[in-house]
Amino acid sequence: MRRGPGSEASLRRRRGPARLWVAVAALVAGTIWLCSSSSVGLFGASYRVQDxxxxxxxxxxDSNGWRASSAPRTYWSPPPTESESSGYLRVRCNGGLNQQRSAICNAVVAARIMNATLVLPELDTNSFWHDESGFVGIYDVPHFIKTLKYDVRIVMSIPETTANGKTKKLKAHQIRPPRDAPVSWYATVALEKMKKYGAVYLTPFSHRLAEDIDDPELQRLRCRVNYHALRFKPHIMKTSSEIVTKLRSEGHFMSIHLRFELDMLAFAGCIDIFRPQEQKILLKYRKEHFAEKILIPRERRLIGKCPLTPEEVGLILRAMGFDNTTRIYLASGELFGGKRFMKPFKAMFPRLENHSTVGPGKLEENTQGLAGSAVDYMVCLLSDIFIPTYDGPSNFANNLMGHRLYYGFRTTITPNRKALAPIFIDRAQGRTAGFEQRIRQVMFNTHFGGPHKRIHPESFYTNSWPECFCQTNTRNHADQCPPDNINDVLESQFQSEEEMEEARATNQTDSSGQAEETMI
Structure with missing residues (x-):
């Protein structure tokens, strides 16, 4: 039986034991799957900072016995054929690379909810990156379609239709979906429009599906899209691989996402550390791009809303015990405020690299716009330690933290900006007693990328535990790891359904033939 469009409840019938087998060749295969050791917390349940x-x-x-698994745990029906589909779903994903990445995951889930055929998602690259590479210029399209063939039917474009001897392209009905729309909106409002017009075009499509979905199988589908289907194109993977190989040739390296850029600083309202002329630029940018709102820099800093400065990042690393031989890869756009903000950081940690300074001679040709962000993403994913300096909904840092969690609980050091703010304010005012001890007390009070409960406002894309993880040894059936190789299992299910349909058709034909013979 193939599923009909139905409501949320109809999405929960189906599914049988299965599990994704994934080759851990991240730069070549782009899929991710690792196991780790078993205990609680990187440093144990209790420790002294000085130790x-x-x-x-x-x-x-430490994994505490958990490992990544986005395989369905219950019966998962194959996607509809062309004749069974409810219609075609087009989406336009706006924002930066990782906001678009989340939107692509949501688009696949939306298509599944509506029993629809997904048109390859459009990326609104012009408004943010000013390039036109789009989905086909960034992602491996054949891999994307093949990986999701048991989940949704995907086409490159809406096909032409023929009526009264005339051929024309089906026009999609445009809808602006509500922000964080629930599953029920797609199963009713959007689906009704799709059935009426044959195709719908959802735009814009950033944050247009609720993150909290009361169906773990749909959440696992998000993970299959994000961590398995979305693989960058070969030239991006090759460039990333060359950078990682060179960085690792001299031992460990960490990556840092410095979100000390014009747009983020203007958005956050953190302008008090800049010169008057720079403040004017920030205020002008904010007025042109964001809603009017009175923001007081000191208050913003105290509630943890200001990105860390490069110097603050350096002071944190030094207080934690990293020395000046530490090799660091910087992922960032153009830093606002010029070299004076980087100077103290470079003095503390001189071994700094980025995708323009390390790698092959013609590297810069492959690292513009979205492609450059994609290279940064892969290098940060594969670094030994990742440090975000600012996190927000569906952005670079949040998606990377979630990906690194899925990729074997790779160490992530997440500064608690709210807890750190009074320490840095005291230092700026000359109160430096116990400065490094206070920093360590904050920084070592974290999970460092290990499994932990997701608490609002933490995003599902930042932490997909426990839905997209399983335990190798557990008495809790819901947490048990499913059988190996989801592709073989689902293909077997798919072929079984086809064989059953053929058998039913044969039986109907035989019955008709027998009836005819009886009549003769």
Whole structure:
């Protein structure tokens, strides 16, 4: 039986034991799957800050027996054929690379909810990156379609239709979906429009499906899209591989996402550390791009809404015990405020690289716009330690933290900006007693990328535990790891359904033939 469009409840019938087998060749295969050791917390349940060995951070965080698994745990019906489909779903994904990445995941889930055929998602590259590479220029399209062939039917474009001897392209009905729309909106409002017009075009499509979905199988589908189907094109993977190989040739390296850029600083309202002329630029940008709102920089800093400065990042690393031989890869756009903000950081940690300074001679040709962000993403994913300096909904840092969690609980050091703010304010005012001890007290009070409960406002894309994880040894049936090789299992299910349909058709033909013979 293939599923009909139905409501949320109809999405929960189906599914049988299965599991994704994934080759751990991240740069070549792009799929991710690792196991780790079993204990609680990187440093154990309790520790004294002065006893922490920072060298342990170069290892992956402890898994407590969990590992990644986005395979369905219950019966998962194959996608509809062309004749069974409810219609065609087009979406336009706006924002930066990782906001678009989340939107692509949501588009696949939306198509599944509506029993629809998904048209390859459009990326609104012009408004943000000013390039026209689009989905086909960034992602491996054949791999994307093949990986999701048991989940949704995907086409490159809406096909032409023929009526009264005339051929024309089916026009999609445009809809602006509500922000964080529930599953029920897609199963009713959007589906009704799709059935009426044959195709719908959802735009814009950033944050247009609720993150909290009361169906773990749909959440696991999000993970299959994000961590398995979305693989960058070969030239991006090759460039990333060359950078990682060169960085790792001299030992461990960490990556840092410095979100100290014009747009984020203007959005956050953190302008008090800049010169008057720079403040004017920030205020002008904010007025042109964001809703009017009175923001007081000191208050913003105290509630953790200001990105860390490069110098603050350096002070944190030094307080934690990293020395000036530490090799660091910087992922960032153009830093606002010029070299004076980077100077103190470079003095503390001189071994700094980015995708323009390390790699092959013609590297820069392959690292513009979305492609450059994609290279940064892969290098940060594969680094031994990743440090975000600012996190927000569906952005670079959040998606990477979630990907690294899925990729074997790779160490992520997440500064608590709210807890750190009064420490840095005291330092700026000359109160430096116990500065490094206070920093360590904050920084070592974290999970470092290990499994942990997702608490609002933490995003599902930042932490997909426990839905997209399983335990190798557990008495809880819901957490048990499903059987190996989801592709073989689902293909077997798919072929079984086809054989059953053929058998039913044969039986009907035989019955008709027997009736005719009886009549004769």
């Amino acid at each position: 922490v060995d920072v060298n342990k951070l170069w290892r992956t965080a």
